[in-house]
Amino acid sequence: MDQEDQGWPDKFSERFHIFALGETFDVDAFLAQSSLHPDFVWRRMGNGPTNGLEILLGNADKATLREQETIAINYLTKHRDELRALASFPGVEALNLGLVYRVGPNQLGFCLGPSRALMISALDSGVRPNYYGTILRQGFQLPESQNISERVVGNPEVMAKIHLINGNRKS
Secondary structure, three states, rough: OOOOOOOOOOOHHHEEEEEEOOOOOHHHHHHHOOOOOEEEEEEOOOOOOOOOEEEEEEEOOOOHHHHHHHHHHHHHHHHHHHHHHHOOOOOOEEEEEEEEEEEEOOOOEOOOOOOOHHHHHHHHHHOEEOOOOOOOOOOOOOOHHHHHHHHHHHHHHHHOOOEOOOOOOOO
C-alpha cells in the first residue's frame, strides 16, 4: 500500500471495514512495527483533525450481514494480537468494526446487535462493532444476493435478532 496521504474514501460510513483513529495517533510509528496492512491511511485530513487507518474486510454491497459477521469473526480471530496492539497503541481513541445493513423503503426502522460469536471476538481483540443502517429509497434495487425478504423474513435466526417495524401494525 502506498503510505502517502490518500483522499478521503467515498461513503466511509457505508463500508465493511475496521478503522482506528485518534488526534495524536502516530500511524507511521504503528505501521513500522505492525504486520497489519491497511487499505487506507490518513493524517489530519478528511472529516476531522484525526490520524488513522482503515482495513477493508469486503464489499458490503455483495455480502449479507451474516456473511459480514462471519468474515469479521475470522479476521478478528486471525489478527487478534495485532488488533489488540492497535487498540492499546498510544493515541488511538477508537478502534471500530463497521458492518453494513440495508432495508427496503417500506421498513420504518430496525434494531441490530452483534451475534454472540462476533461480540466475543470483538471484545477479545479490542474492537467495537458498529452497524451502518440504511433505509433504501423507492426505486432502488438491490442485487439478487441482497434480497431483504429472502434473507430476513425466511430466516428465523435473523428474525430473532432483528425486529422490523413494517408499518402494518395494528393500533
